[in-house]
Amino acid sequence: MRTQVAIVGAGPAGLLLSHLLWLDGIDSVVLETRSRDYVERRVRAGVCEHPTVELLREVGLAGRLEEEGLPHHGINLRFDGEDHRIALTDLTGREIVVYGQQEIVKDLIAARLAAGAEIHFEVSDVELHDVTGDSPRVTFKDSTGATQELRADVIAGCDGFHGVSRPSIPDGILRTYDHVYPFAWLGVLVKAPPSHEELIYTNHERGFALHSMRTPELTRLYLQVDPNDVLADWSDARIWDELHARLAVNGDFELHEGPIVERLLSPMRSFVVEPMRHGRLFLAGDSAHIVPPTGAKGMNLAVADVLALSRALKALLTDGRTDPVESYSDTCLRRVWRAEHFSYFMTTMLHRDYSADPFQHRLQLSQLRYTATSVAAATSLAENYVGLPFS
Known part of the structure; x- marks a missing residue:
């Protein structure tokens, strides 16, 4: 098998990256260890930031979100027996939308399959090879148990905190920041x-x-x-x-x-690795960082990561430019650390x-x-x- 971008993980990060690349005419294959039914039912985050909603609208993925999502113009801090409303829209001119992560995953899977994309569910024994070379590859067993090899120009590790992508980077390359x-x-x-x-x-x-x-x-x-x-x-x-x-x-x-x-x-933990790239392997979403859910940032950070990654890969694979790829990690980490601090602030302010x-x-x-x-x-x-x- 051959593709331009091998994407490990069919969560919102991997699926959205595949969609963004498709819009730019770049081929990808998505590998997922779980079944389609599992990833579509897996309940996770529900708060979509304003930039996330705007991006989903721009790329044609907001149809059900517009119909079923719940716009919110404020949140409430409850303490001392009283409610204290933070008027999000009055203060910023923007809003959030409550729309479950699993619903976004459903929308993405439907869109990718309608476009003829390759999504391989229920794969196993996934291993990454030659990630510092010009032709990295992924070996795995498909849902029938047959061994497969997928060659690509780059690999995107979107397989979460417990996935295989981050551990595929040799010891001593990544700096890890962890707070429990x-x-x-x-x-x-x-x-x-x-x-x-x-x-x-x-x-x-x-x-x-x-x-x-x-x-x-x-x-x-x-x-x-x-x-x-x-x-x-x-x-x-x-x-x-x-x-x-x-x-x-x-x-x-x-x-x-x-x-x-x-x-x-x-x-509850905060976790970041730096850099978010090793050779032709790029980490995105929870494979690179975890935030406590108090700040509602996890899925939204993954969206920001893959937007930056899709732009960088378009420059590399279509235009032959390497500068966005070289700056991918720094670009993402600036937002990651802002979100880490905000999530830490909300968590330590509200928990005993x-x-x-x-x-x-x-x-x-x-x-x-x-x-x-x-x-x-x-x-x-x-x-x-x-x-x-x-x-």
Whole structure:
């Protein structure tokens, strides 16, 4: 098999890269270890930044998003028993749209298959070879178990934090920055209408809680929990007790309960590798960086990465120019580190670190009160939350 760009991973990063390259007349093949059904059902992020939505519109992928996405013009910081609204659109002139990552994946798969793209699901034993040469290659077993070899001009590693792309780079090449937080998130998907029209980020003495949504019929709720907890520790009754306690507010608010149709435990970490390129292997999305979900940046960073990568590969493969490829890592990392800082800011402002002294908690409350009452501070939060323009 031969292609111009071998893409490892059929998440939003790999699929969007394939689509962007196709628009530029560049051939690609996508390899994915999971089944199509799995990647289309895998529930992940739901907040699309303004630049992400604009890009999806520009490349013809926003049809269902326009019909089913939920535009949001603000978020709420809930603390001291009160809601403090950050008016995103009033402060920045832009908005976010809640539209599940799995829905974007569905749209991308449909668009790529309609265009005749090659997406190989359920592959195994994926290995990358000769990534510093002019003709890197990927070996794998296809869904029938037959061994295949895919030769390419470049390889895009879009296979996530646990994928094979990053570990294929020899030791000593990458600089790693890793920060693990002393808490985790318990997330539940509930078959019930959202209890509020906007997202609610809560700082409570019992721990952080988040009220979000996926559709007008599905609510997404999160609780800060101990990183050593397991799902068996959390019965439905305990989950609802904590949600009611942490989301309580002075005034009119009723938390809608319903059947819990999905639950997961996620550790909280920040992670970055530099550079995001080794020879003809380019890392994008979670294979290169992880952010805590508090800032809603993970999928949006992946979109920014592959937009920069598609431009760089067009210059290389169509025009023979190498300068955008050489600067790809630096271009992406400037945005990555801004998002890392914002996500760290949101996480440390809203979560309770029970190993810290009371002084730290008073600083948290001071930051929350300042953010809620200062136009300058609220604007900074809003600007980062809706997404800085793509460079």
